[in-house]
Amino acid sequence: MALDTARFLADLDTLRRIGAYKTGVHRPTFSPEDMESRRWLAARMEEVGLEATIDGIGNVFGRHKGPGPHLLAGSHLETQNYAGWLDGVLGVVAALELARAGLPVDVCAYCDEEGHWGDFIGSKSLIGAFSEADMDAARNKETGEPLRARLEQVGLAGRERIVIDPRRYKGALEMHIEQGTQLESAGLRIGVVTGIVGIRQFRITITGQQDHTGGTTMRERKDAGLTAVRLLGMIDQEFPRVCAERSVWTTGRIALEPNTVAIIPGKAEILFSFRDISAEVMDRMEACLRRVVQESNRRERCPAVLEPIGHSKEALSDPGIVRAFSDAAEKFCPGAWQPMPSGAIHDSQILAAKLPVGMLFVPSIGGISHHWSEDTKREDLELGMKVMEEAARSFLAGKN
Numbered sequence: 582m583a584l585d586t587a588r589f590l591a592d593l594d595t596l597r598r599i600g601a602y603k604t605g606v607h608r609p610t611f612s613p614e615d616m617e618s619r620r621w622l623a624a625r626m627e628e629v630g631l632e633a634t635i636d637g638i639g640n641v642f643g644r645h646k647g648p649g650p651h652l653l654a655g656s657h658l659e660t661q662n663y664a665g666w667l668d669g670v671l672g673v674v675a676a677l678e679l680a681r682a683g684l685p686v687d688v689c690a691y692c693d694e695e696g697h698w699g700d701f702i703g704s705k706s707l708i709g710a711f712s713e714a715d716m717d718a719a720r721n722k723e724t725g726e727p728l729r730a731r732l733e734q735v736g737l738a739g740r741e742r743i744v745i746d747p748r749r750y751k752g753a754l755e756m757h758i759e760q761g762t763q764l765e766s767a768g769l770r771i772g773v774v775t776g777i778v779g780i781r782q783f784r785i786t787i788t789g790q791q792d793h794t795g796g797t798t799m800r801e802r803k804d805a806g807l808t809a810v811r812l813l814g815m816i817d818q819e820f821p822r823v824c825a826e827r828s829v830w831t832t833g834r835i836a837l838e839p840n841t842v843a844i845i846p847g848k849a850e851i852l853f854s855f856r857d858i859s860a861e862v863m864d865r866m867e868a869c870l871r872r873v874v875q876e877s878n879r880r881e882r883c884p885a886v887l888e889p890i891g892h893s894k895e896a897l898s899d900p901g902i903v904r905a906f907s908d909a910a911e912k913f914c915p916g917a918w919q920p921m922p923s924g925a926i927h928d929s930q931i932l933a934a935k936l937p938v939g940m941l942f943v944p945s946i947g948g949i950s951h952h953w954s955e956d957t958k959r960e961d962l963e964l965g966m967k968v969m970e971e972a973a974r975s976f977l978a979g980k981n
């Protein structure tokens with residue numbers, strides 16, 4: 582029962598063929614290809630001696646039958662549309678390989694991390710944070726099809742949903758591709774995730790006066806678009822004073838009404854968000870945003886209203902898991918790894934509400950992900966697997 586990285590790579594290649602698109606994969610949640618990949622995984626789990634279940638929300642769960650202490654390990658099987666072969670799948674196959682190598686691991690493919698039907702419905706369900714009412718309300722983001730209808734169609738309706746008992750686990754591990762360029766550009770091969778960033782999202786609505794672009798003098802007009810642009814410029818000037826090194830902020834959408842050439846915009850709607858790993862930094866950024874809006878309202882003719890529309894809480898990795906990953910990385914690739922935050926959200930962040938979590942990153946070639954050309958060097962995949970196994974063993978043994 583030794584680790585076999587060739588077997589691990591072969592499994593990744595097999596899953597790559599289910600829903601293959603160019604060099605990537607198209608496997609949206611609950612598509613025929615996605616269901617095929619779930620059944621494939623359940624069969625592999627049974628072969629390893631795990632008790633496999635595809636539950637009532639599509640989570641594929643393989644329960645270790647022996648004594649603990651146990652680890653939970655996994656990631657997701659579905660992909661974004663016409664996307665990459667490693668995003669998610671890597672962590673699932675790595676978890677399976679841990680089980681094959683004889684580790685007391687429950688393996689899970691958390692359903693729909695990619696959000697075709699909601700936000701982290703699988704991992705939320707697994708920790709008991711997705712109610713029957715949430716199930717009723719969930720819809721496909723593109724088509725509006727109810728989740729219940731699709732579960733019926735794929736034969737999962739009415740099945741029990743697995744909820745984990747946190748006391749069963751010493752921690753939860755997830756291996757994932759970086760989906761950025763930090764490792765590659767630093768010439769590094771492993772990233773030990775120190776935490777997953779939090780996100781805060783806001784809508785800023787600016788009210789002006791819709792009017793004729795010729796007849797209305799510059800002195801008279803209330804141009805909501807212009808106020809929006811100045812306000813965003815102010816944010817860009819002020820945020821660097823309060824943020825941390827890896828903070829990021831994004832204006833994802835600016836919508837003007839009526840949005841045409843000969844009419845002064847009567848309304849501007851901005852969707853704005855920022856991310857950081859530290860709640861303290863996030864609080865500073867939010868206070869700064871409020872000050873900027875206040876200052877805009879003092880200076881401008883068009884009032885702005887700030888409204889929070891969503892957030893996810895930052896989650897720090899467990900220090901023991903971070904040490905285990907770091908020691909293992911130093912053993913297998915001395916000097917070629919780094920601690921780093923995850924700028925993207927993963928199921929581990931949801932699990933962190935109940936369990937100590939940790940994540941391991943391998944480099945993404947060119948940083949590309951959520952695209953069919955996504956790739957990672959095979960030697961980096963193998964290295965990641967070795968680090969994962971070594972870390973899982975030493976963490977379970979309490980050496981960290």
Ligand SMILES: [Zn+2]
Nearest residue numbers: 657668669694
């Ligand atoms: Zn992913």
